[in-house]
Structures are given as structure tokens and as C-alpha cells.
Amino acid sequence: MSDTADTGPVLAADGTPLKRSLAKALRVQKIRALLLIAPLLIFVLISFIVPIISMLSRSVENDIVQNTLPETVPLLAAWDASSGELPGEDVYDALARDMVIAVNAKQHTKLATRLNYEQTGIASMFRKSGRTIKKWDPVADAPFKEKFLELHDGWGDIETWKTIQTHSGAITNGYFLNAIDMQKTPDGIQAQPENKQILIKLFIRTLIMSLVIMGSCILLGYPVAWILANLPAAKANLLMILVLLPFWTSLLVRTSAWKVMLQQQGVINDVLVWIGLVDDANRLIIINNQFGTIVAMTHILLPFMILPMYSVMQTINPTYVRAAKSLGATDWTSFWRVYFPQSIPGIGAGSILVFILAIGYYITPEIVGGTKGVFISNRIAYHISSSLNWGLAAALGTILLVVVLILYWAYDKIVGIDNVKLG
């Protein structure tokens, strides 16, 4: 057998190529491993990957106009919006046919909501018109232009038609433009009016506040992690329970507790007034603003900073510091030159964890943030549950995801992801 190995592929004892024999021998193992992870894999696929993909696709999806007005859209495409004249009779006829079907299927209100994001007033126009259109016969009652114009002034407004034409594509960048305070108008891409420009500001605020929260977690968590790692086991366990205690308390309870602490008639203000540091008339405003959000979120995210730091510090042999001291370094120098550099992987891991959690945090800013302390995620939640503009919510979410990925990439470039240890 071995003499054939020089010329061809290596063969197993029975003459089959060794690679194939090996693959065959390992196949059962591989299938077993796959079966073991299959439940989780399927779960993650269904509950995580599919929803994310569907959400991301909503940020560009715009087939509602085409689907609801299948005949109108192609005809309208030929219309020259800059001519200053209304579309021709054929467009109105097509619209009547489409609308009758849509009204009967109750689809016209959805379209109305969609178009209303772009031009306020369209929704009510659709709703009012719907009631009459329902009674029309698309063949017998033609022509429709006059009837539409009688029905609502909006149908005679060139802007309405421009809006429908601009947003009739199956895929749109409109939501993304909205997400960065721009808008897609018939005259091209423009900035939102200044009073509507809040999202970029919100993004920047979210980033800065997450960084501040991360920084305060590092400052507060590092000494605690150090003590945890250096105490004898029995005492360390007790302290560890104190660190983990917040984990076992409901997030909502913890956040509400901060509300009790921080409000103007709350514990902190009462104590300060009682001591005399603060005048009763000028109680501190430390909630419903950025300060409140930072305090509460630092408290809530602190364990995520302490635990990775602790697990890294535990592995740092105390003889390193002893060695540094025996070599003539002061306490500070041996800490800064020898201990601290070895603890950086823990800081890195904790920082990534806290920052990424903070940037998408929702409940705490919602409760203690007021209007000035809310995050971009609160805006996303608003668009999902109140304004029902899921496209914009999806676009905001996508941007958030991309920003986190970019930051992660940058972190990898600067610090190196190998330097992150979670345990």
C-alpha cells in the first residue's frame, strides 16, 4: 500500500482513499454533534435570525403602493410631474378601479397611513373618499376625474400625485433618509424641516450617554473587581452576592427604586434638604433628564462590568505585583505598570458588554429619562407601538446595528478582540 502513496492519494487498508475513509468514520460523530445543537440552532433561527431579517427588510420595503394601486402606478409613471398639470383621465380611471378593490378589501387605510408619513392629510382624504368610492361601479360610472375632484380637493392637488409617484417604487430609501433627518420629496432628497430634526441628535446623545455610562461603570467597577479578586474566598463570595443581588431583582423594580430615590420629593433630595446642603425651594432636578438615566443605568449595568473584570483579575498572579515591588517599584508603579496592563482584557470585555447593552437600552431611559434622557431605542419603540411606522423603526434599528458593528470593528482594530476575556 505504501508504495502507491507516493504517486496517488493515500489509501486506507481496504483500498479506498484515506480522506474518504476518514470522512466516513467521522460522519456519525458529526451528525450526532449536529443533532445535539439542532434544537438551539432551530430556535435561534426562528426566534432571532428570521425576525431580524424580516425587520431589516421592512426598512426598505415599499410594495404597498404598487400592490394596492396596481393599475394606477404604471400609468402615473408616465406623467410628468413638472408639467404643472394634473394627470390625465386614464390615471383617474385606473385609480377608481384600484380603489374600489382596495376599499372593499379594506386595504386603502394601510396605504393611507403609509402615504401620510410623507404628506400629512392624505390619510384623512383616503378615509373620507373611501366611503363614497365603495359605492362606485368602476365600469359604469366612468369617467372619474370630475368625481374625484368633487370628492376631495386633495385629488386635484398636484402635490398628492407627486407624493404617490415618488413613493410608488417597491424598494425605498425613504425610511433611511427619515432616520437621518432627511426626506425624499418629489423634488429630490432634502433635509427635514429643523423642528423635525431630532433623530441624529438622538443617535449622538445615545452614543455619548452610553460612553459616559461605560466610563462610570469602569470607574466604579474596577476597584470592586479588584477587591473581589484579592479577598479570601469566603469574603469574596459574600461581596459577590452583593454584586449579583441587582441581577436577581426585577429590572423594573430597580428602575422604579431610582425614581423614588431621585425625584424632587425623593430620598436624596429630602436628605440634602434635611442636612441643609440644598434649599427646600431649590430641590435638585436629578431625574427625568440625562443625569437620571446615567445614574440608573450605571447601577443596572455595573455587574456586567464587574464580572468580566473579576474573572480576568482572578487569573493575575499576585506574585507579579510582589515581583514589581521587589524590583523597586512603588505601590502605584507596580499597579500601573504591571497589574493594570494585565487587567485590560477584563476592562475591554466589560466595556463592550456595557456599551452594547446601553446603546440599545429601553426600559430605564423610558422611566427615568424624561424627554432629555431618552435613547434612540425609545424612539424605535415609539414608532413600533404608537406611530406604527415600522419602516422607520426598522431603519433606525438597522442604523443602530450598523453603528454597533462599526464600533466593534474599530475596537478590534484598536484594542484587538483577542484581548477580550469573558472568563
Add this chain to the structure above:
Amino acid sequence: MAEPRSNDAFVEFERVQKSYDGETLVVKDLNLSLPKGEFLTMLGPSGSGKTTCLMMLAGFETATHGEIRLDGKEINNIPPHKRGIGMVFQNYALFPHMTIAENLSFPLEVRKIGKSDREAKVKRALDMVEMGAFGGRRPAQLSGGQQQRIALARALVFEPELVLMDEPLGALDKQLREKMQFEITNLAHSLGITTVYVTHDQTEALTMSDRVAVFDDGRIQQIAPPDQLYEEPDNSFVAQFIGENNTLMGTLKEIKGDQALVELDDGEVIDCKPVNVSQVGERTRVSIRPERVEFNKDRLQQGAHTLKAEVLEFIYMGDIFRTRLRVAGNDEFIVKTRNAPDQVRLEPGTQIDIGWLPQDCRALEA
């Protein structure tokens, strides 16, 4: 070697005690002084207090009582970084995030030595341990023996007068350990530095040291040069701990200056040298080194007492023969003989007479 006088002692422990929990003493009344340039080894089983002593000298533990002096100055309250003592740790403690050169440069940087001076010293130290080409590497890229040399170089690079070593060779394999033992002693003697070396390996202690302090139960049991320690142990612990030993239990029958008669438990009488027994009728543990037992009658002293022995086992070990005997009820009596052309190989079952020079047989406390 004469016991150094207190006034030229470089390192001194005076009545030092140490307790961690306030209930038991780990170090009980330690008195020790060593002159400049001496290589002293602290030897003892684990928990004997030897490492604690080293740590007190380095400044990482504080003495509960007593005084530690370095070059005549009391150092009890001086923090470790001001003591200027070089130290080699058990696991080397090379800083993993620094290169070898940075590791060596560290003690010089904290002493605010200029860059060019620093580089020269680092280079000299690396050359001294024959690791000149490794300056740019990280500790993890070196083998255990290489790391050991770097740790040594780092402890010496700032030219301390005293170097402490805490079981530095514990992690190395046997061959490398023997080589490093030789290198460390050579280096210490050629640089004239005072060394305190902690180990639990008695071979290491014997081969490397000028003097060995044997620790047990928080006390120094004996402090002496290696040969004296081996041949003239002061008490049973030292006799048992250093090297191999045969022991026979008996009662002191007669004592005449440097000679004593001991009646063994089976009634036989032997000659020995009394060490720390003085009362006739006192229980005693008689101790004889396996290589000092003689069964060739021609080589025994005239009139010396002999004992009957039965050969139980003969073990061929290459350079030596190891013969196990039953002597005075003791089945573990070992005789070591050199593998020489004329050496007798004793067959199991043979009855022989054994004896020794009286000074090789030491009567110690039971």
C-alpha cells in the same frame, strides 16, 4: 567555617516570630545571621516556616515580633521596594505583557536610570545568563529554563547585594535543574552577592550552599555547612530529613566522654557517639548512614561491637548496590555499597555480621 560574629553580619534575624492568625506561631524565635557573600539555603518540609522567613526578609510579610537587620539597619518597617533586595520567584513572575528586555529594564526605570545606561546594563545582564539574543521575545515564548535565567538576570540587573530565591528550580526537569544549580552558585560566587535560597530539595541544598539552615516546626533545627549537616546531624529530625538513614531504637547504657554504649531493644550492645543524649537509661534513637555500614570484618576496628543481620533483598542500582537487611528487629535496614570489581553481592537469606566506626553511629534523642 567559624560562626560569623554578629557585628559583621550582613543579614540578621533576632528573636523573630511570626503568626498569621494570632493563635499559632509559624516562625518561633528565629535567630540567624549571615555574613556578606554567603550562600545560605533554608531547607525544610512545607509548612516549616522557611518561605515565611524569606517573605519577611523581602518585606512582603511583617514580623510579629523581633528584629530583622540588613547591613546593620533595622528593616522591619521599610517597604519592600525600598529594601533593594533582588528576588527570584518560584514561578519566575516575568511580566507577561513586557518583552524580556523590558522586564530587565523595569527595575532600572523605576530607579530613574538613564536610557543608555539602562540598555548597557540590560545587555550585560542578558549576556551574563547567556540570553543575549532573546531581548525582544516575550516570556511566553521561552522555555522554563530560559525563563529561569531571565528571572535570575532581572533579580541581578540592578546590582543588589542580597538576592532571595524562593524554590526557583522547582518547575524544571532534573537535568536542567542540576545545570541551573551549578550556574546559580557560580554566578552568586563570582558576583560576590549574598544569597538566601529556599528549597525543600535536600540535594539542591547540599550541592549549592555554603551553609544550610534546616527548618522544622518554625525553628532552625540545625545550621551548618553541607558536609557537617550530613555527617554530624544535631538531632533526629535533621538526621532523618537529610539523606537516607538507618535508625535503631535503644537505651543509653554507659557514657564515657565521646563514646557511649547503647543497648538495643533486642539486647545487643553497640558503640556510638552521643549527640544530644546524656542521661544513662535515656531512650535513644541510633542513626547510621547506609554507606557507613561495614560487613567486611577486615575493615572494622579491633574490638568493635558487631550486630547479626540477615540479608532480605539485594537491589542492583548501577553505580551502587542497595542491600536490605534485618537488624535488631528492623526490616528496613539499608546498606549501600559501591559497585566495585571486588564488591560482594549478598544473596538474600545470608547471615552476616555488620559494624561501623563508633563516630559514624550517632545516638540522638528518641
